[in-house]
Amino acid sequence: xxATRDSFGEEIVKWGDQNPxxxxxxxxxxxxxxxxxxxxxxxxRFFQMGIAESNMISTAAGLALSGKIPFACSFGAFLTGRxxxxxxxxxYNRANVKLVGTHAGVAIGEDGHSQMGLEDVAVLRxxxxxxxxxxxxxxxxxxxxxxxxxxxxxxYIRLTRQKLPKVYDTSYRFVPxxxxxxxxxxxxxxxxxxxxxxxxxxxxxxxxxxxxxxxxASLKPVDADLILSLASSHELLVTAEDHYVTGGLGSAVAEVxxxxxxxxxxxxxxxxxxxxxxxxxxxxxxxxLDGPGVVNQLEKFLAEKAN
Amino acid sequence: xxxxxxxxSLNPNDNKLAARLRADILKMIHSGKSxxxxxxxxxxxxxxxxxxxxxKCQPDNPQWPERDRVILSKxxxxxxxxxxxxxxxxxxxxxxxxxRHLGSPLxxxxxxxxxxxxxxxxxxxxxxLSIAQGVALALKLDKIASRVFCIVGDGxxxxxxxxxxxxxxxxxxxxxLTVILDYNHGQIDGPSDEIMSLExxxxxxxxxxxxxxxxxxxxxxxxxxxxxxxxSRKPTFVVAHTIxxxxxxxxxxxxxxxGVAPNDEQLQKxxxxxxx
Numbered sequence: 001x002x003a004t005r006d007s008f009g010e011e012i013v014k015w016g017d018q019n020p021x022x023x024x025x026x027x028x029x030x031x032x033x034x035x036x037x038x039x040x041x042x043x044x045r046f047f048q049m050g051i052a053e054s055n056m057i058s059t060a061a062g063l064a065l066s067g068k069i070p071f072a073c074s075f076g077a078f079l080t081g082r083x084x085x086x087x088x089x090x091x092y093n094r095a096n097v098k099l100v101g102t103h104a105g106v107a108i109g110e111d112g113h114s115q116m117g118l119e120d121v122a123v124l125r126x127x128x129x130x131x132x133x134x135x136x137x138x139x140x141x142x143x144x145x146x147x148x149x150x151x152x153x154x155x156y157i158r159l160t161r162q163k164l165p166k167v168y169d170t171s172y173r174f175v176p177x178x179x180x181x182x183x184x185x186x187x188x189x190x191x192x193x194x195x196x197x198x199x200x201x202x203x204x205x206x207x208x209x210x211x212x213x214x215x216x217a218s219l220k221p222v223d224a225d226l227i228l229s230l231a232s233s234h235e236l237l238v239t240a241e242d243h244y245v246t247g248g249l250g251s252a253v254a255e256v257x258x259x260x261x262x263x264x265x266x267x268x269x270x271x272x273x274x275x276x277x278x279x280x281x282x283x284x285x286x287x288x289l290d291g292p293g294v295v296n297q298l299e300k301f302l303a304e305k306a307n
Numbered sequence: 308x309x310x311x312x313x314x315x316s317l318n319p320n321d322n323k324l325a326a327r328l329r330a331d332i333l334k335m336i337h338s339g340k341s342x343x344x345x346x347x348x349x350x351x352x353x354x355x356x357x358x359x360x361x362x363k364c365q366p367d368n369p370q371w372p373e374r375d376r377v378i379l380s381k382x383x384x385x386x387x388x389x390x391x392x393x394x395x396x397x398x399x400x401x402x403x404x405x406x407r408h409l410g411s412p413l414x415x416x417x418x419x420x421x422x423x424x425x426x427x428x429x430x431x432x433x434x435x436l437s438i439a440q441g442v443a444l445a446l447k448l449d450k451i452a453s454r455v456f457c458i459v460g461d462g463x464x465x466x467x468x469x470x471x472x473x474x475x476x477x478x479x480x481x482x483x484l485t486v487i488l489d490y491n492h493g494q495i496d497g498p499s500d501e502i503m504s505l506e507x508x509x510x511x512x513x514x515x516x517x518x519x520x521x522x523x524x525x526x527x528x529x530x531x532x533x534x535x536x537x538x539s540r541k542p543t544f545v546v547a548h549t550i551x552x553x554x555x556x557x558x559x560x561x562x563x564x565x566g567v568a569p570n571d572e573q574l575q576k577x578x579x580x581x582x583x
Contacts, residue, residue: 059438067449
């Protein structure tokens with residue numbers, strides 16, 4: 001078990017060792033985003049911007065326009081709250097800025113709604129040249145960070161505060177725009193991202209392991225080929241994300257299905273109201289985003305069909 | 308390639324040049340049927356001064372790593388920058404009248420991807436200073452002695468992000484960064500002193516630990532003296548006192564000329580005044 005923010009914090013230090021162009025910025029949350037490890041090892045390439053995310057994002061753009069590979073870190077909610085800076089300074093400037101948004105979703109728990117990144121994917125997905133990734137475990141985080149360093153262009157990585165179980169070893173290969181079909185089954189394809197991939201795995205196990213489960217780590221671009229292939233071989237697609245269902249993974253899958261004229265049933269698991277405080281476990285349970293919650297929702301979807 | 312390229316420079320004492328560039332600006336905006344004459348005419352003498360030898364640049368090698376950078380944060384003033392860049396030879400002068408036409412590299416606000424001669428896309432106000440700060444930080448990391456000049460508008464610095472950068476650039480001791488305020492006292496909705504006063508402007512930037520200078524933003528000789536000044540380990544903020552619409556009598560100080568193109572008759576009248 002490891003939080004993907006911890007995986008990022010360790011991996012970015014290794015990139016500091018390997019590539020002198022890698023620089024890191026943070027807005028007074030380096031202990032939470034884990035960029036502090038880089039700050040300690042490479043103080044001359046770490047820029048503490050204070051609680052001023054707009055300035056941080058545009059400064060990162062200036063560094064990128066000058067050949068650096070800046071990683072700008074904060075909570076996903078606060079980063080993407082500065083949409084205009086991302087839209088203009090980063091996206092329109094075609095600046096090679098890597099946005100690192102931690103504290104994804106309601107699973108942060110006690111701090112409550114104001115700190116929860118719940119619309120980050122939705123707003124960034126609207127930008128033509130933005131890529132968006134959400135790893136499901138430690139190894140996938142490492143590989144996504146590598147991909148972000150190696151592939152030029154604006155990118156966002158969405159990370160969890162909470163620990164996630166290990167899925168992959170070093171034989172895994174993350175490819176941008178490709179999803180991993182973790183278990184192959186029939187009737188239902190559960191497509192989860194980040195923490196919710198694990199909830200989908202748990203739900204599938206609880207229901208006899210007969211469904212397909214997909215890890216959707218690449219949220220822009222999505223794996224349209226796999227979505228259409230799943231739509232051909234399953235009667236129900238279910239997306240699951242710790243994010244609003246509007247604009248996130250569920251919307252992305254709906255767009256692919258609709259544009260291809262597919263009539264395969266789609267149901268979206270995610271957030272539809274504001275988040276609230278509580279222990280992570282209680283909050284995930286309350287919003288039916290944990291394994292048993294996904295089982296409940298899935299049973300409802302399956303019953304719908306019988307009617 | 309870089310070493311063979313010529314360093315370009317305008318002549319700050321050439322009044323005919325200044326008048327001709329003003330005419331270019333008005334012809335461009337007339338051709339585009341939209342644009343911002345007031346703030347373009349107020350900033351043009353600042354740009355001429357900068358590109359009269361203060362800014363090291365090579366028009367046939369726009370990405371020259373040792374060039375000085377000019378970031379026009381008040382992106383709506385870009386017709387003035389286009390006119391100066393064309394004069395320097397960055398691109399053919401006949402591009403100028405394509406301003407704001409479909410497919411033109413001369414977008415209504417600067418776009419670095421379509422026109423690499425500009426350093427950054429700007430136009431959503433308040434962001435260019437932070438971008439300039441990032442560029443200045445990168446130059447320091449790379450131990451390149453180039454300077455970064457960032458031009459901001461007075462209405463623009465009402466944006467909160469400007470004051471975030473006002474705090475951070477002195478923290479990073481960016482003595483390679485000079486911000487020039489085009490203080491023309493006008494913005495779309497009215498006089499900036501009424502919309503949201505910036506005063507006491509000098510005290511504010513001094514209080515934020517900047518090296519603050521003042522100059523007449525139309526006195527090119529004075530700017531040639533002031534703009535090269537730097538103080539070790541401190542960024543510089545130059546308050547350039549300007550007149551909106553400067554050079555065309557019926558535009559000077561008239562707020563309505565902030566963002567309106569001259570019609571045929573108005574253009575003719577302006578060109579006659581400028582004697583070009």
